[in-house]
Amino acid sequence: MTLDSIEPLIRNIALIGFALASVLYLFSVQQTAKVLWPARGAFLSFTAATLAITSAAALQLQDAQPLELSALLLSAAIGWLTVIGHLKFNMRLIGAFVAPLATLILMMQFFITPGHQTVPENSTSALLVDFHVVMAILGQAFAIIACAVSVFYLWQQNLLKKKRLSQLAQNLPAIDRIDRLLRISLWTGFILITVGLLSGAIYTQLYAPPETMRLSAKVIWATAVWLWYLATLLAKNVFGRSSKRIAQMCLAGFILLAFSYFGMGFLRSGGP
């Protein structure tokens, strides 16, 4: 059995792992703090799936460019960010949001055949494209995490405001910590998306064939996403908007991002 032949198997294992984690997370949210096995099982399954998808992406990288592996790389990135969020920030429920999303991203690969990617021959330009793709994927991953964190922020904040204190999730950190995580994800995501956009723009200006020098829908949506996140950061840091407003803006940003990724990037050109 060659490495090439086991890659689809590993990818399918990852898909099953994310799907199983989704079910277990859903189950663990409804359980009391004393029933630990669904949450533990979910995290174990999620971590295994993340390892598997990372291995699959690493195996593919030998023959393919990052541009062609965007779905795998995005799944791996959000997977690792979730694992870090769980272990370092005690965001144990974040997987409940990310696991179904990772499952969805991987399942899309079964139904959609990515279009042919034109990989530049020039080594510098190829490197620039790879850098652009990696930055864009990581930026999207952080934006997804920001969205997940926003969901939990709004949930916890709503319970606190309505004084339903007994319903506060025990497996989530204090709301101040969630807020800090939201800010970190937002800033990091924004910086990465900015770098991704800039590197894309540099590539287009320096290396893209003249016939491709047009304002594509993908670029318009990517810029719209960037502008939205810029507006979100300005709302927080310049206009002093409440964290609740910022969390709501993050959710709206995620809808834009999802459309940009699935609607434009993935369906039309097979990648971000």
Added chain:
Amino acid sequence: MNVRQGTVFFLLGASHVTAPMALRELLFIAEDSLAAFLPQVHRRFGFHELVVLSTCNRFELMGVAPASPDLTAHLHEAFFELHRHHGTVQPHYSDEDLRQSLYLHLETDAVRHLYRVASSLDSLVLGETQITGQFKDALALATRLETIGPTVRRLGQEALGIAKKVRSQTAIGKKHVSIGHAALDLAKRVFGDLSAHKFLIVGAGEMARVTAQYIAGYKPRGIYIANRSQANAKKLTQELGVGETYGMDDLPALLVAADVVISATSAPGIVIDFAMVQRAHAARRGRPLILLDIAMPRDIEAAAGQLEDVYLFDIDDLQQVTAANLDERRKAAEEAEVFINRGVEQFQDWQRTSEIKPMLAAFRTYLEQLTQREGAKTLGKEMFKDLSAKQLEAIQGLLQAVAAKIAADAARQVLSPPPGFGQDQLATSLQALFLDEQPQQKKDTA
């Protein structure tokens, strides 16, 4: 038979179980005001004893009153009268409304309730320690005002003894359950790490002091204490060893600087209003602010909680914080009920003993008089006239010693009855055999 012949031990009150917070905060009477009204009500209503327990969660009158068919109405009227003097309840609630929130316990039920209150088994936060101190203060006030008597004094001592046993011998005291701790638990739900934040304590009274001690334990970035009297605030910071003191005028600026505000003043009205919080909220630029209002009546305008990033909690909300530990505490409370039951039994024994003791004394007197009378009658006869005064005295002494021995044996048997007999049964028999007026006694008396 009743040692308090014609009197009743009563406990009348309203608590978090029967009255909403809005009413409870009106019912609260500070010690200074109580000191002014309590003796008047004590005299006017003819109470033998009267003690008032006034806390943020309960207002109870307890004491000894003359038994009468309209006792309930009489006690209700005394309750209303006390609040008429204070003048906070009646503008908002009619007597009839107030009556709906009152409970009345008499005799053994009142004792049981008293013991449960002192042991914090009836507290909003089950097992909290402050109620015992508040109960001690109530007894001390009544002692100072001379409205307490032997019954309530004894019951108070018993209640404090039981409270001590409950705390030391059950798990009820193992968890942090005071209002101050519950407030900090709530703060932790918003700010996970309290040491990274600044605290503002408004007030420098007992509640503020206790809470400030808990806060100091977290070693926060700053503790600000704002109080009307800066001298009291300074005293508190000296006691804590940390903190800065401010006047109430500094509150607007402090609300911007602090992350957690704990208000525990005894001010009769709002101390931190909506406009003040709104201005601070604008200046904080989205930084969350926790307002913990543990004062009664409330210090912080409720509307402040509607602002984004402002989390306002009052005493009622604290109940939720402690809900997670409630089952454990309930189990401990069930164990504690054993101490309460034992205490009530001891009270009943004491009451019975107190009722029997005058009868035993009467029996002893009866025997002394009987031996004296019969001795004088017999020794006055002709056949004894040759006896010397010393001999006569010796015979009289012998008769009296026999009488004392019989009285002592009877008392011992009645107080510790042999198997198959009850205390009441023996006492009633003794009463019927010797003390109820007999035809012979009537004849003798005649």
